[in-house]
Amino acid sequence: MIKSGSFIVLAVLCFSGFTRADASDLQKRVEQQDGWVGYRVPQVAGSGSSCCYSSFDNGEFRKTGCDLDSKKGSFVSVREEAAGPDELSIYWHVDNGKADRILAYSANCPVTSATSLRWIDPVEPVDSIKTLLKWVEAHPGVEEKKSTVLPAIALHADEEATRVLIDLASAPRAKKIREESVFWLGHARGARGADFVERVANSDPAEEMREHAVFSLSQSSEKDAYDRVLRISKQDASAEVRGKALFWMAQMEDPRAQTDILAALDSEASDDVREEAVFALSQLDEEDATRALIAVIRGNYPRPVKEKALFWLGESGTDEAMAFLDDMLTR
Numbered sequence: 001m002i003k004s005g006s007f008i009v010l011a012v013l014c015f016s017g018f019t020r021a022d023a024s025d026l027q028k029r030v031e032q033q034d035g036w037v038g039y040r041v042p043q044v045a046g047s048g049s050s051c052c053y054s055s056f057d058n059g060e061f062r063k064t065g066c067d068l069d070s071k072k073g074s075f076v077s078v079r080e081e082a083a084g085p086d087e088l089s090i091y092w093h094v095d096n097g098k099a100d101r102i103l104a105y106s107a108n109c110p111v112t113s114a115t116s117l118r119w120i121d122p123v124e125p126v127d128s129i130k131t132l133l134k135w136v137e138a139h140p141g142v143e144e145k146k147s148t149v150l151p152a153i154a155l156h157a158d159e160e161a162t163r164v165l166i167d168l169a170s171a172p173r174a175k176k177i178r179e180e181s182v183f184w185l186g187h188a189r190g191a192r193g194a195d196f197v198e199r200v201a202n203s204d205p206a207e208e209m210r211e212h213a214v215f216s217l218s219q220s221s222e223k224d225a226y227d228r229v230l231r232i233s234k235q236d237a238s239a240e241v242r243g244k245a246l247f248w249m250a251q252m253e254d255p256r257a258q259t260d261i262l263a264a265l266d267s268e269a270s271d272d273v274r275e276e277a278v279f280a281l282s283q284l285d286e287e288d289a290t291r292a293l294i295a296v297i298r299g300n301y302p303r304p305v306k307e308k309a310l311f312w313l314g315e316s317g318t319d320e321a322m323a324f325l326d327d328m329l330t331r
Contacts, residue, residue, distance in 0.1 A: 023130035026123060030092045030099055030131070035115050036068055039123040040107055042157035043088035046221050047188040050088070050155060051109035065110035068093070068103060068117075088155045090128060091117075099135060104152030125158040133164050136177075147180060154184035162189045166196050179212050186216030194220045198228050207238045214241060218248035226254040233264060242268070243276030250280040258284055258292050265301060274305050282312035290320045297324075 030037050052066040068091055087107035092099045105111060132153050150168070153161050162185070169181035182200055185193035194217060201213035218229055226249065233245035246264055249257045257280075264277045281292040293316070296309035313321045 023127045023134060026127045026131045027099070027134065029120050031094050031097050033118060034094050034096065035118060036091055036093055036113050037118045037120055038089055038091045039119060039121045039128070040087045040089050041123060041125045041128050043085055043106060043155050044157040044161070044188055044190075046190075047155050048106075049085055049108060050104065050106045050151065052105075063109070065112065066103070066105055068111055068113040069115075088152075088157075090123075090132075090152055102132065102135065102149045102152055104148065104155060106155075125156050126160050129153055129156055129158060129160045129164055133168075136168070140174075150177075150180045150184055151188075154188045159192075162192050165189060165193070169196065169200065175209075178209065182209075182213055183216045183219070186213075187219045191222055194222045194225060194228065198232075201228075201232050201241075202235075207240060210236065210238065211241050211244050214245045215248055218252055226252050226256070230256075230260055233260075234267075239270040239272045242270070243273045246273070246277045246280040247283065250283040253285075258288050262292065262295065265296065265305065271304065274302075275308055278305060278308040278312060281309070282316065286316065286318055287320075290316055290318045293321070294324055 049063070051063050053061040054064045085106040085108045089105055089107045089109070089111070091103040091105075091111070093101035093103075111117075132149055136149055150165070153164055155161075165181045165185050169178050169185060171178070173181075182197055186197045197213050197217045197220070201210050201217055204210050204213065214229060214232055217225060217232075220228075229245050229249055229252070233242050233249060236242050236245070242264075246261050249260060261277050261280050265274055268274050268277065278293070278296060281296065282289050284292060290313065293309045293313040297306050297313065301309075314325060
């Protein structure tokens, strides 16, 4: 799925005869002239189409393209497209000879700018990743700008991106950097990324970070991602983390979620987790959610659990839910 990066620096590219630039040379090429400069690198498979989406159309994302000069629109990486793009475009903005902004979109995402765009292809993926990392480390405290650089690193089809994100996600890095790195490891970096995120979810001393790692793990496209989240829902010492794991299980569109969440209602000792479990059931597919909530109301559960199920059933407004409630009221 992910191409393996090479740590061997070649002095000459035999097929072309020119000397390969390193990361410092790439930064010089980028900052050679003010304005927007771009290049393309292979994009990691399965990461979706990264672009700007300004609205939803019938429940689906509607791609609008991105204005490099504007902050309007939303950066989204959408996996639902039939065939994901093969290339990622990295855009650097240079002002007074220094790069001050970085954006990354799939190469099939249309972009516009009030000024001309200078292309500097070809660029080696490893050099791109190292130059992006250098920029992150040289700009401490610029969290908003870094939030666009981390996906730029994550979407490279090179294993160096995984190594860099694991380093950024490890303590004692800043909390925001760690959180975003953990997210992109789960979303885009395959099995190795999921393995690291699971370790964070299981062992990080901070409850909030473990909770964030569970969410990030739920975004993984690995086949066993659901099983990993399920284990955490049973094992974490924190009721908050276990409850959030149940919530994200309901969002993962796994056919086992309803049964597993109902089982948690039977086994959980925490009232807070049981409440979260009922809410998680309400987040299932409409038909499944209705039937699951009715099963809770009819089942042998504590009264507060049934009250929550009754509330969320009424909120659903489905025909089956209304018929059930009408039947209860007429008895």
